[in-house]
Amino acid sequence: MKKLIFSILPAFLFAFISCMNMSSGSGENGSVRVALPGSGRATYTYSKNNADKFIVRLYNDDFDQTEEGAVGGVIEFGDLEPGKYTATAEAWNLGKNILEGSGSTEITVRAGETTDCNITMILEGQTAYYSKYMILTDYSNTKYIYDYPSCNKSSKSVSFGTSYNTVEDNNGQIYHIEGSNLYKDNDSVLNISDTSKLIKNPLYYDSKTDTYWIGLEKKIIQFQFCLQNSDKSGNTEAFGDPRTPQGQSFLNFAVQENKVYLIYIDYEDSSDPNIIYFTKDENVKLTEQKRIQLSTIGVSGEVTDMAVLEDGTVAVLVNEKSLNPANQFTLTDGCTVNSRGALVLLSSDLSTYKVYGWTDSPRTISAKLNSGSDDPYNGAPGNSQIASITAYIPEYAGRNSHFYGPMRIVAIRPKELVIADCGANFVLPDYNEKKNGKMFTHNRLMTVNLRNFAIDCKKEFSEDELKFQNLTISGNIAVTTSGDWSNRYVDEK
Template identity: 65%
Template sequence: MTILTKQNPELWGGVIEFPDLEPGTYTATAEAWNTDENILEGSGSTKITVKAGETTDCSITMILEGQTAYYSKYMILTDYDNKKHIYDYKTLQEASTGFTLGDSYNAVEDNNGQIYHIKDSNLYKDNESVLSIDTSDTSNLIKNPLYYDTITNTYWIGLERSINFYLKNSDNSYDTTFHRTIGAAKGESFLNFAIKENKAYLVYIEKDDPIANIIYFTKDENVSLTEQNRIQLSTIGVSGEVTDMAVLGDGTVAVLVRSVGVDSETEGFNNMSLSDKGTVYSRGALVLLSSDLSTYEVYGWKDSSRTISATGKDTQTGTLTEWTSITAYIPEYEERNSYFYGPLKIVAIRPKEIVIADCGANFVLPDYDGKKNGKMYAHNRLMTVDLRTFAISCKKEFSESELKFKNLMVNGGGTDSYTIKASSSYNAYEGEK
């Protein structure tokens, strides 16, 4: 094996060979270091499959770690009542920015750490109103109406009915030539979009088919969009709703899928009733697709269900149903930092990681003999995904008094518990969380 180092500059850009690998699947990781300043300037990884008697070649595209790479300085977090909070990426504390976002919807950070957000049909840069959005019907805005392209340093606004993407020009006017209208007459609903230079990605669902589609377009010489490829969530092997998407620095398309609810994967827990015949979903996935949508990898997805059991008798007294078990797609407690409970938003992008706001719940059924109620444990977390190793970890878990992304409750109970027994005097069963 030959190592490329500063002491061997003639080998830079050359070939590293591993002549004695056993057949199998490997992950090759490369890093470029500025050894004078001990700074990591670039990194990347790729998976390779080695077959017996064959030579396998691979190239690794590195993500820049230097000044040309995009760095989120902040994490813009949304409380369940739509109040926005700006947290410093490094300190994990609320940042002193000199302005507040309040209940503005959507917010994006540019290359200089300035934050754009929409309120009352106006686009703001920090506290400054920079543009009035020409729409008389704000319900026409899609769920993710503002997107920032880190490569071209421009922001985009999408309107649902016409599916136009508006580019901010230097004179603060709109360029409406970069657009695409797709089947509005068929009742399609558009959920998210992301743009990187001349490429555009849309997530939409059709009227009679709730499964989300991801479409990839390129802008041709006539500045209209030409469809290149599309893929369904069912093809990827995940289900639920797409909550966010972004195009990373190397062109990878990151998509968040959230599967949270009782019996339905998208209805959530809010004031829902559990049933011993029902299914509880609290899971999600980060899907990383190639820029042409031809390949993908899924991270953090809980694919198999487990049974959560109660302790005690299997009888029914009067009108009180006493549960014995529920079927749940929820990580085991010891797996909680390897899976998602319900990813909602990509809140920070760094050259070697992304940070995701994740919200869901774990459940404990009651101990009937011990007269202990069941309990729901809500989780509001910031999860990081290392873009070199793709390891998932918890960056911060918020207490409900500090911040909660969703106001989770079941069957009219409190925000973190539900009553199973008729009496409210029993203590909560503090078993497996």
């Protein structure tokens, strides 16, 4: 369940997929027919022999359909409303569970016609890191291993116990800390003498150098193992003392070769985390190069995870979930609710950045109160005194393009990040219609396409299946689920 590294190789291109030529028809709707490699209808020579499954997705705001096919097959999308669509394609090696290539294109479907489209696929770098698994943690710290492609629980078995966060190496082996030991899958490989000093996310893996890092309050320690002969002693290298001048401990870290990135909170402004970039020399001395605050980037909240991608990009997750004033929804106090977050991608020297999935505009969520009374709350259930709340929460229509509260990077593929996201949106009571208010919680996996930076929902879990956090609120919005008004909720929005 961790941040690992991918590579972007030179752009080797090949046309994997062709669609039929334009043809006329009599229907009002259109269609798309995709000829897969090996098909007699394909318009090119297929030369990538490792792929044996193709996944093609066609979608727009009103349509979303995914189909799978094998070499030589044809995939058809019929009865399509005329308009613009996005077509994406992936070629998979099922035996090795590897994505061989992928690509996308924009197409226009016209009434009564079959659309001609070509999706140019980019070969994925086979030396790149591929997350085989997603290690997901529920609010009680129980860990589950999910297979990356299927989003189903994996047959791989690891006894995590109450272990700290995990990392996965290039061989699909999972490292985690439990008690005073570092484990590779179920085998103890190292004793850690002082686990009381471990930071929040203590493990990190740098696939560039095949090294593992453990973060303590006052230092970062590197452990490099010779996995080929199961050498458990390895070698240990401590990075200086990566503290701020005031001596604060850091909260998160990421490493790539001689670059080290830290997150710390300044004593003078605990609400504005700092990102610091260090380099190390041959004497293992750290030299600070640059720092940047979240407020400069235009986001706020807690940094929950970070990673350095293969091209040197620094990925930082920011999570802001709060209720102000805390634990009450009352008109007189003026309530502001935050359930939002962002993926921040920074250049390796922290000089430039982009923000994705952040909700930066407030909106008002209002209750429908009884009318025709001097006391608008007369007849309202209990002592509810809610008129409206100011919400920094994604609009329901934009829920799949924004975050509710990103918590961890759980998988990295060459062109994709998978992020565990958890938060809530609300509707308030409708007293006229006697409908209760409700908090709608979301526990889901979000994907970020690293070519076009589109955000989408890979899977949403029901609360019975998996909860990343146990979200609760106190106050009058949480009304009873029994009695005459039970389960009469206004529509989610």
